[in-house]
Amino acid sequence: MSLAGASPSSATKRTADTNVTNGASAVKKGGGHWSTALTSAVEDESVQVYKDDLCTIINDKYPKAKHHMLAMPNEYIANLKSLTSAHVPLLKHMLQVGKETAMKLRKAGDSSDEFRYGYHAIPSLSLLHMHIISQDFKSDCLKTKKHWNSFTTSYFMDAEDVIDELQTHGQVQVDSAPFYRLLEQELTCHRCQGKFRTMPKLKEHIDQHR
Numbered sequence: 636m637s638l639a640g641a642s643p644s645s646a647t648k649r650t651a652d653t654n655v656t657n658g659a660s661a662v663k664k665g666g667g668h669w670s671t672a673l674t675s676a677v678e679d680e681s682v683q684v685y686k687d688d689l690c691t692i693i694n695d696k697y698p699k700a701k702h703h704m705l706a707m708p709n710e711y712i713a714n715l716k717s718l719t720s721a722h723v724p725l726l727k728h729m730l731q732v733g734k735e736t737a738m739k740l741r742k743a744g745d746s747s748d749e750f751r752y753g754y755h756a757i758p759s760l761s762l763l764h765m766h767i768i769s770q771d772f773k774s775d776c777l778k779t780k781k782h783w784n785s786f787t788t789s790y791f792m793d794a795e796d797v798i799d800e801l802q803t804h805g806q807v808q809v810d811s812a813p814f815y816r817l818l819e820q821e822l823t824c825h826r827c828q829g830k831f832r833t834m835p836k837l838k839e840h841i842d843q844h845r
Contacts, residue, residue, distance in 0.1 A: 673707055673762040685736055690729045692736055692767070697776040699786060702746050702769040706733045712763040715754055715797065715807040723801050726765075730794045733767045746771075748845075752794040755785055756814040765794055770825065772841055778834060781818045787825045790817040 676682050677691045684704060685692040695703040706729045712718065718726070730752055737750040748769045758764065768786060777783065784790060792807075800807050822831040826844045831837040 671761055673705065673760050673764055674711065677707055677709055677762075685732065687732065689725060690732060692732065695766075698768075698774050699772060699777045699782055700769045701748070701771050701773045702737070702740055702750070702767070703774070704733070704736065704767040706736075706765040706767060707762055713761060714758060714763055715756070715792070715809055717763070718797075718801055718807055720801055720805040723798060726794065726798050726801070729765050730798070733765060733794075737767055737769075751786075751791070754792045754794065754797055756790050756792055756809050757811055766791070771845060772825075772838075773845075777838070780820075780822055780834065783822060783834065783837065784818045784820050787823065788817040788820060790814050 673693075676693050680686075682693050683691055684694055686709075688709070690706055690708050692704050692706045695705055708725055708729065712722065733752050734750075737746070740746045746769050748771045750767060750769050752765060752767055754763070754765055766786070772783075772786070797807055822834065822837045823829070824831070824837065824840060824844075826841070829840060831840060
């Protein structure tokens with residue numbers, strides 16, 4: 636993939652221990668609001684899975700699947716609404732290194748599942764971050780309807796769609812009201828579209844797809 640100004644081959648790569656927690660723990664130690672946790676993680680080597688000149692990847696502290704990581708730009712970009720067409724090369728780079736990180740897990744035998752790469756339309760943490768998440772959704776941290784729907788409805792905006800929208804329109808449009816309603820939708824299996832009343836029943840069903 637061609638990137639304006641930088642590419643994975645020109646960036647200085649560094650791999651850290653993948654069994655790490657995310658930057659929220661670092662913020663609690665040093666003070667600060669939980670919503671700024673990711674900003675601290677960019678600078679904290681102890682919580683990083685990967686880092687280069689443009690972006691940083693950490694493991695989500697409360698993963699919603701067996702493998703759940705966050706890729707963040709090293710420069711401060713608040714959220715999707717802050718993006719312009721000038722950020723397209725950066726987002727392409729984040730997506731590429733995210734896919735490379737997931738592929739390493741698969742080659743190492745740590746994951747046989749597919750991954751998705753994308754952004755929450757209305758994130759809870761300040762600092763743009765792309766989720767890298769395996770589709771097994773095997774995690775004790777996956778507990779609520781909002782958790783589930785934030786990753787299995789269009790509330791989860793595919794990274795390639797975000798890039799396409801930026802390239803076409805120069806910005807990403809996020810209308811809050813419709814996206815909030817998505818979080819209240821009926822629980823629906825992402826594999827077979829079966830409907831469920833409770834998370835325990837849904838998670839029991841998901842196990843049958845593994």
